Amino acid sequence: MADEEAKIEARPIHNWAELTQLCLINILSRLSIEDLWRNARFVCKHWFQACKDPKLNSVIDLETQFRESDNESRSNPEFEQKIDSMIRSVVGWSDGSLTHVRVKHCSDRSIALIAERSPNLQVLSIPSCPHVTDKAMSEIAFGCPLLSELDISFCYQISHRSLALIGQHCPSLRILRRNLMTRLFPSEQESFLRPHHGDYEAAAIGKFMPQLVQLELRFSPMTSKGLALISEGCVNLEHLDLFGCTNVTSRDIANASSSLKKLKTLKKPNLSLESNTERYGHWQLYDDRFQTDFFRI
Amino acid sequence: MASSSKTEQKKMLILKSSEEEEFEIEESIAVQSGTIKNMVEDDFTLIPLPNVDTETLIKIIKYMKKHGEKTKSNEKDIEEFDKEFVKKSFTELKELVLAANYLHITSLIDLLCQAFADRIKNKSVKAIREIFGIPNDFTPEEEAEVYEQHKWAHEEGKEHIDHSAY
Numbered sequence: 124m125a126d127e128e129a130k131i132e133a134r135p136i137h138n139w140a141e142l143t144q145l146c147l148i149n150i151l152s153r154l155s156i157e158d159l160w161r162n163a164r165f166v167c168k169h170w171f172q173a174c175k176d177p178k179l180n181s182v183i184d185l186e187t188q189f190r191e192s193d194n195e196s197r198s199n200p201e202f203e204q205k206i207d208s209m210i211r212s213v214v215g216w217s218d219g220s221l222t223h224v225r226v227k228h229c230s231d232r233s234i235a236l237i238a239e240r241s242p243n244l245q246v247l248s249i250p251s252c253p254h255v256t257d258k259a260m261s262e263i264a265f266g267c268p269l270l271s272e273l274d275i276s277f278c279y280q281i282s283h284r285s286l287a288l289i290g291q292h293c294p295s296l297r298i299l300r301r302n303l304m305t306r307l308f309p310s311e312q313e314s315f316l317r318p319h320h321g322d323y324e325a326a327a328i329g330k331f332m333p334q335l336v337q338l339e340l341r342f343s344p345m346t347s348k349g350l351a352l353i354s355e356g357c358v359n360l361e362h363l364d365l366f367g368c369t370n371v372t373s374r375d376i377a378n379a380s381s382s383l384k385k386l387k388t389l390k391k392p393n394l395s396l397e398s399n400t401e402r403y404g405h406w407q408l409y410d411d412r413f414q415t416d417f418f419r420i
Numbered sequence: 421m422a423s424s425s426k427t428e429q430k431k432m433l434i435l436k437s438s439e440e441e442e443f444e445i446e447e448s449i450a451v452q453s454g455t456i457k458n459m460v461e462d463d464f465t466l467i468p469l470p471n472v473d474t475e476t477l478i479k480i481i482k483y484m485k486k487h488g489e490k491t492k493s494n495e496k497d498i499e500e501f502d503k504e505f506v507k508k509s510f511t512e513l514k515e516l517v518l519a520a521n522y523l524h525i526t527s528l529i530d531l532l533c534q535a536f537a538d539r540i541k542n543k544s545v546k547a548i549r550e551i552f553g554i555p556n557d558f559t560p561e562e563e564a565e566v567y568e569q570h571k572w573a574h575e576e577g578k579e580h581i582d583h584s585a586y
Contacts, residue, residue: 146521146533153537160573165545165566167557208572 147173156184160209180216182223183209186248203254207233214240227251231259238262248274250300260285264292271295276302276339283323290331297334302341302364318344318370325349329356336360342367347375354382364390434466435481437474445481449488454524472519479505479512480519483528506535510551 151163151173164174173179185206206226210233214221221241225248234255237244244267249255255278263270264285270293275281289296301324321344328338329352336359343349343365350371353360360383365371369392380386431447433456450467451457459467469477486501506513513532520528540548549556558566 143521146517146529149529149533150536150540153534154541158541158543160570162543162545162548163540164570164573165558165563166548166552167554170554171566205572212570212572 144173144176148176148178151176151179156182175216177216177218177220180213180218181220183213183221184223184225185227186225203228203230206230211236217241219243222246224248228253230254231256234259235262238266241267243269245269245295246272248272248300249278250274250276250302252278253280256280257282257285261288264288268293269295272298274300276300276341277304283320283327286324286327287331290327294334296332298337299328299332299335300339301328301343302339303343318346318349321345321368321370322349322352326352329353332357334359337362339364340368341365344368344370346370347372350375350379354379357383359385361385361387363388365392366390368392432465433460435477436466436468437472437477438470439474441474441477443477443481445484446488449484452484452487452525452527454526455522469519469523471522473515476512476515476519479516480523480525480528484525487527502531506531510539 147170151159151170154163159174159179164171206229210224210226210229214236217240219240219242221237222243223246224237224241224244225246227250229249229252231254234249234252235258237247238259239262244263247263247267247270252275255275257280260275260281261284265288270289273289273293273296275285286299286301321340324343325340325345326349328335329349333356335357338353338357338360341364345368347370350365350368353363363379363383363386365376371392373391376389376391380389432444433447433450435443435445435450435456437443447460451460456467472480483505486498490498508516513535517529517532517536520532539551543551548554556563
């Protein structure tokens with residue numbers, strides 16, 4: 124056995140600027156999005172380039188940037204343009220590695236762009252995007268087969284047709300949020316108050332999304348018919364939020380809960396001031412406050 | 421970590437720093453370094469590290485020894501060690517990360533990169549440059565252009581260009 128000395132080329136790496144790209148990306152990947160976009164990027168040309176690495180552009184998460192109270196002030200064309208510019212840039216840098224998108228107030232164009240370039244997309248959360256239509260969502264259905272979480276709450280140009288397409292082409296979908304608003308709407312949103320629209324959406328969900336685990340349909344106008352279709356079709360459902368669904372009765376809910384064998388939590392339509400979330404280990408059948416059909420349209 | 425039983429002779433290696441100082445270390449501990457592991461597989465027992473100075477090598481050996489004795493019961497102990505380990509000057513951390521990178525010690529690289537990230541979180545562009553000693557190589561025109569292109573990143577009304585930072 125020879126005590127051999129390994130022959131290694133002495134390559135002096137004492138220059139910080141030569142810090143390998145991997146190390147720099149490693150450091151940058153631990154920064155928040157704000158730090159990356161507002162500060163790190165502008166330090167020098169090397170860092171500017173490094174910030175375009177796909178590993179640093181696989182998530183667009185602006186959730187912390189949006190506060191509920193800002194919803195009104197942010198829905199203007201300038202703000203939408205800003206969001207769009209950002210999405211355009213990050214999608215370009217992601218080079219197909221985009222996995223999570225959480226934004227509000229983006230355009231139809233942006234969604235189409237995401238659909239085109241993000242085959243690995245798992246999470247798409249775009250509540251409050253009034254300009255996103257069925258057309259862009261159909262492109263998502265075809266372009267993002269790995270989609271597992273979708274939030275299209277308060278998007279009034281997206282219809283049940285998108286739900287059907289997504290259900291059919293995204294077999295991994297586990298979480299769907301399709302909440303609507305309670306406050307007074309501008310007129311174009313009024314049609315969403317009609318029960319049959321609620322039922323069309325429920326039908327699409329029940330028919331095409333049997334693998335759903337979590338479903339939020341706050342203030343959906345669906346009737347007992349819609350809820351029945353969901354309970355028949357979404358056999359794997361564990362969490363169901365029906366807060367504000369005034370067209371379903373407590374009997375409908377009781378039926379639903381007995382059909383859905385895996386159900387763990389259910390938020391009832393209860394509009395009283397008391398706590399509106401109740402967790403059931405054992406199912407409690409009747410809620411007296413909801414024996415009325417008063418709100419049926 | 422493969423560790424030899426107490427009855428066997430533990431295989432030792434010699435690591436040599438750039439300043440030609442030699443340090444004996446158990447092979448089972450040293451192979452936490454991917455680079456050293458490769459050389460060991462080629463039957464080398466004396467391992468020169470021309471890219472690592474003595475001071476840095478001593479720290480790295482200390483790290484590897486601590487992490488080499490990792491068991492289920494001393495996790496917290498090692499966490500404390502790591503916390504203390506990164507309480508070093510920027511220059512020291514810099515030397516360490518370069519060496520850890522060269523030696524391919526993944527856990528140490530991650531520990532050090534996290535330490536750097538912690539130091540630049542929420543810091544301004546100017547502050548980051550100062551901390552890292554990085555000169556601004558954008559011309560004023562280039563800088564303005566780049567900020568313009570990324571207008572979306574900036575909050576309305578907040579000016580991020582610091583023209584005094586040249």
